[in-house]
Amino acid sequence: MRFQAVKGTRDFYPEDMAIRNWIVKSWRDVSLRNGFEEYDGPIFEYLDLFKAKSGEGIVSELFHFKDRGDRDLAIRPEMTPTLARMICAKAHSLPRPIKWFSTPRLCRAERPQRGRLREFFQWNIDIVGTDDVVSDAECIFVILDFFRQIGLTPADVVLKINSRSLLAALLSARGFEPSRHQEIYTVLDKRDKLPEDAYAEVLGKVVRTDREKADLRAIVQAHGENGLNEIAGLVTHDPAATAEVELLRRLFGLLGTMGVADYCTFDMSVVRGLAYYTGVVFEGFGKAGLQRAICGGGRYDQLLELLGGPPMSGIGFGTSDVVILDLLAELDRLPADARVSKRVEFYVIDADPSRFETVLDLVARLRSAGYAAEFSYKRQAIPKQFKQASAVGAKHAVSR
Amino acid sequence: MRFQAVKGTRDFYPEDMAIRNWIVKSWRDVSLRNGFEEYDGPIFEYLDLFKAKSGEGIVSELFHFKDRGDRDLAIRPEMTPTLARMICAKAHSLPRPIKWFSTPRLCRAERPQRGRLREFFQWNIDIVGTDDVVSDAECIFVILDFFRQIGLTPADVVLKINSRSLLAALLSARGFEPSRHQEIYTVLDKRDKLPEDAYAEVLGKVVRTDREKADLRAIVQAHGENGLNEIAGLVTHDPAATAEVELLRRLFGLLGTMGVADYCTFDMSVVRGLAYYTGVVFEGFGKAGLQRAICGGGRYDQLLELLGGPPMSGIGFGTSDVVILDLLAELDRLPADARVSKRVEFYVIDADPSRFETVLDLVARLRSAGYAAEFSYKRQAIPKQFKQASAVGAKHAVSR
Numbered sequence: 001m002r003f004q005a006v007k008g009t010r011d012f013y014p015e016d017m018a019i020r021n022w023i024v025k026s027w028r029d030v031s032l033r034n035g036f037e038e039y040d041g042p043i044f045e046y047l048d049l050f051k052a053k054s055g056e057g058i059v060s061e062l063f064h065f066k067d068r069g070d071r072d073l074a075i076r077p078e079m080t081p082t083l084a085r086m087i088c089a090k091a092h093s094l095p096r097p098i099k100w101f102s103t104p105r106l107c108r109a110e111r112p113q114r115g116r117l118r119e120f121f122q123w124n125i126d127i128v129g130t131d132d133v134v135s136d137a138e139c140i141f142v143i144l145d146f147f148r149q150i151g152l153t154p155a156d157v158v159l160k161i162n163s164r165s166l167l168a169a170l171l172s173a174r175g176f177e178p179s180r181h182q183e184i185y186t187v188l189d190k191r192d193k194l195p196e197d198a199y200a201e202v203l204g205k206v207v208r209t210d211r212e213k214a215d216l217r218a219i220v221q222a223h224g225e226n227g228l229n230e231i232a233g234l235v236t237h238d239p240a241a242t243a244e245v246e247l248l249r250r251l252f253g254l255l256g257t258m259g260v261a262d263y264c265t266f267d268m269s270v271v272r273g274l275a276y277y278t279g280v281v282f283e284g285f286g287k288a289g290l291q292r293a294i295c296g297g298g299r300y301d302q303l304l305e306l307l308g309g310p311p312m313s314g315i316g317f318g319t320s321d322v323v324i325l326d327l328l329a330e331l332d333r334l335p336a337d338a339r340v341s342k343r344v345e346f347y348v349i350d351a352d353p354s355r356f357e358t359v360l361d362l363v364a365r366l367r368s369a370g371y372a373a374e375f376s377y378k379r380q381a382i383p384k385q386f387k388q389a390s391a392v393g394a395k396h397a398v399s400r
Numbered sequence: 401m402r403f404q405a406v407k408g409t410r411d412f413y414p415e416d417m418a419i420r421n422w423i424v425k426s427w428r429d430v431s432l433r434n435g436f437e438e439y440d441g442p443i444f445e446y447l448d449l450f451k452a453k454s455g456e457g458i459v460s461e462l463f464h465f466k467d468r469g470d471r472d473l474a475i476r477p478e479m480t481p482t483l484a485r486m487i488c489a490k491a492h493s494l495p496r497p498i499k500w501f502s503t504p505r506l507c508r509a510e511r512p513q514r515g516r517l518r519e520f521f522q523w524n525i526d527i528v529g530t531d532d533v534v535s536d537a538e539c540i541f542v543i544l545d546f547f548r549q550i551g552l553t554p555a556d557v558v559l560k561i562n563s564r565s566l567l568a569a570l571l572s573a574r575g576f577e578p579s580r581h582q583e584i585y586t587v588l589d590k591r592d593k594l595p596e597d598a599y600a601e602v603l604g605k606v607v608r609t610d611r612e613k614a615d616l617r618a619i620v621q622a623h624g625e626n627g628l629n630e631i632a633g634l635v636t637h638d639p640a641a642t643a644e645v646e647l648l649r650r651l652f653g654l655l656g657t658m659g660v661a662d663y664c665t666f667d668m669s670v671v672r673g674l675a676y677y678t679g680v681v682f683e684g685f686g687k688a689g690l691q692r693a694i695c696g697g698g699r700y701d702q703l704l705e706l707l708g709g710p711p712m713s714g715i716g717f718g719t720s721d722v723v724i725l726d727l728l729a730e731l732d733r734l735p736a737d738a739r740v741s742k743r744v745e746f747y748v749i750d751a752d753p754s755r756f757e758t759v760l761d762l763v764a765r766l767r768s769a770g771y772a773a774e775f776s777y778k779r780q781a782i783p784k785q786f787k788q789a790s791a792v793g794a795k796h797a798v799s800r
Contacts, residue, residue, distance in 0.1 A: 006442060258764035357654075
């Protein structure tokens, strides 16, 4: 073979494409019924856009190049910068709340390794222009509506919810100055992603004393209803933190009203590494096997300003085709129908080769009327044609 | 505004996205009912793959870059190299004929100018593994089935059909050696794409005498049934050329049987510039206004070998969202429905703000049952909510 696909990318042969289409269609259906509108941007942006959001460090993670005018461009590694740019450009004319979704192809200049692809598809949901807790609930409902749609129950997946502002209040109360919070978030976010000793090492770099280390470990251990109640007891003297606790309680109440409380739990260990989250943050996990994060998101209040827009609060999440397919494979839960790449309603049998034109005539009429119709190029015996009709899964075999 | 989209790319706000989805869905529906299966590849490939197909000259037309391992990669400017690579990799296991379609996003490093985008979507149809003229007819039928589906009639568009092998026979008969044919194809292909004097200039570069120039002008003027009959008269002494004429006649006959002959005409001026076409070639044109080419394709017999695969004959075509949308805009024929980005079946009215939870409960139940349901975040007077329901095009307004 002279040419191969680039490592870390996938070829989508018809069966693989059918599965990808099945996932993307599920994302679309769920998004639309939840009142979201689809958008998309170009596959590449000015490199500066990504730098503005994520800093110089992002450059090595991007596929970047120059155009003929020597401008630096990069393939998008995530959708949020494009979303923010597009909303900023029409911030004053778009009706709010802006409820948008997208299913972009994204690329990252990873070193190819198992489970780390350089190209994947992501589902993004965002509600921008409101900080109403109802929009937190709706955003979280959408991902759970999708899980339910593809047959994932609370026995399979859990959505862990936290509040960055509450975490910040707890950190401040234990003497961690706000200027240290971001580096602490980045480390705490690695808690479930690193082996125990590797995590201890990075944790050791951001704490100054054993006391601080113990404090951090204690804070992130709080989880479940009891955990939230304990924290509520700790912050009675702090009105802002108490308000955050109340907000989380209201959010859990709304999720109960919407019938998805069984999927949700409070968990102080969910931090999210990104700098721009300000309020509610959440991550979904598979319960069996790898227990990898399968989706994540949160509220961002300063993101649009960071990228040159007006102050607008928003909440969003993302998940990828890769993690969802991995989980479904692990659970052996991919529906057989998702693999079907060819749909044939009528297979038109050629009963008399001398009148083959009548086959083509009927096939053309059926297709133009909207039916999927197929026939054999080769003139073959009738039993062979029936066999082929059956092989392509035709619903009906017809003859003229 | 701090950031803008890269010039020559498009942002797809919800209404634009709805239109793009409408086109892509039309492509998919037509492809599937004609018995084609969808495939896709990565957005980037090794640069060498594109060079192998198109030569070194292609590099300046590509967005290319290096990965961390210093390998040269490029964003795909067309789908055919990926198609050929994928088929080569499984040439011995794929059932034939291979009937595949794709709707890829493609990028070209054009200097941005009106009508020349650096990013667009293309519909590709290919039938590989047979040289049966029925597959020529079926391939052409698919694009005409699409035109009919979106309301383009033979009054709006014409499909001009020719045969490269017939053209080659005519050229040889007039003394143009086969080694000169490719440069002549490249020039003839520009006949409708350049102003008259610019065309005369490039034509002047490939002919050696005024006699040759006159011969070329005469050859490409043949068109319609009469044109084909005249050519048939010229080549009676040449069995290969006569066979090509018969093949074209059979093709037109099959297209008649399939009910699309009204769209089709023979036209010796359709040449296609690409080197790899060997048999039937065709191009579609809008009849009004710009008369731009809106689709094109043909039979290729050596393409897969060129890219390292086994000898397999194939036929395919491509068209892009840009040319189709331009034509529909020119004809003012884009259906109003194609712009609808939000579908709301139920708008749930909050009749009593103190019982807002019942609204959320109903909305969640409707959505989980598969219905598109919407509600207002803000607690508003009932008439205002009805107004909003109407503004988003809700089919039903319901209240609890």
